[in-house]
Amino acid sequence: MSREIHRSAAVALLASVVACARLSNELTYNRAIDDAWDAQQRGDIQGAKVEWWRAYEAADRAKMGPPYTSTSLYNYGRMAGYLCQYDEAREALQKALALDEQALPLDESKLGKSLFELARLDYSHENWDGARGWYDRGIPLLRKLGYDRSDPVAMANELDRYALVLEKTGDAARGAATSGEAAHLRAVHPGASARFVAQLYPAKCDYT
Numbered sequence: 001m002s003r004e005i006h007r008s009a010a011v012a013l014l015a016s017v018v019a020c021a022r023l024s025n026e027l028t029y030n031r032a033i034d035d036a037w038d039a040q041q042r043g044d045i046q047g048a049k050v051e052w053w054r055a056y057e058a059a060d061r062a063k064m065g066p067p068y069t070s071t072s073l074y075n076y077g078r079m080a081g082y083l084c085q086y087d088e089a090r091e092a093l094q095k096a097l098a099l100d101e102q103a104l105p106l107d108e109s110k111l112g113k114s115l116f117e118l119a120r121l122d123y124s125h126e127n128w129d130g131a132r133g134w135y136d137r138g139i140p141l142l143r144k145l146g147y148d149r150s151d152p153v154a155m156a157n158e159l160d161r162y163a164l165v166l167e168k169t170g171d172a173a174r175g176a177a178t179s180g181e182a183a184h185l186r187a188v189h190p191g192a193s194a195r196f197v198a199q200l201y202p203a204k205c206d207y208t
Helices: 002-042 045-061 068-082 086-102 108-124 128-144 152-168 172-187
Strands: none
Touching (some): 002 045, 002 068, 068 086, 108 128, 108 152, 128 152, 152 172
């Protein structure tokens, strides 16, 4: 009986320690994302990058899973991209996408965000083949989600970039058709402006 009591007490203690560690990491995650957003508001991209990574590590330790881990990595990747840390940005955004692809239920809107960040990152660095792969997946998803109706000018902007990518990768006919689709969207929505304006990545940074 005494051995069973000690074993039960040890199990309870371990469970308590694990729960405390999880709570501590969840609190760290929440503080880190608040600090990350504050840093972004100040224009401190490097500081925001550090905080997004801290948020990711805390979410990972707490086994919070997506969307917490993927959102942290997505924003970390964006900050790295704005700092011209291309390889680091691409790796983080690809990992964020992979985490979201494993999440149940699947959030296609969130998948789209990662796909288009990757597309715009490769586009900015003239990695035309890489950009085409992301746009080939992302554009049909935007259509499926109805962005040609909910935000037609933003959709047209992405179609313009996709058209150039198609041309650069040797598919001039599809590029011309895609450019025509963008022009049509603008023509049937005269005077409209984009609800979402993408922040493109710099190809070069003076501070790197």
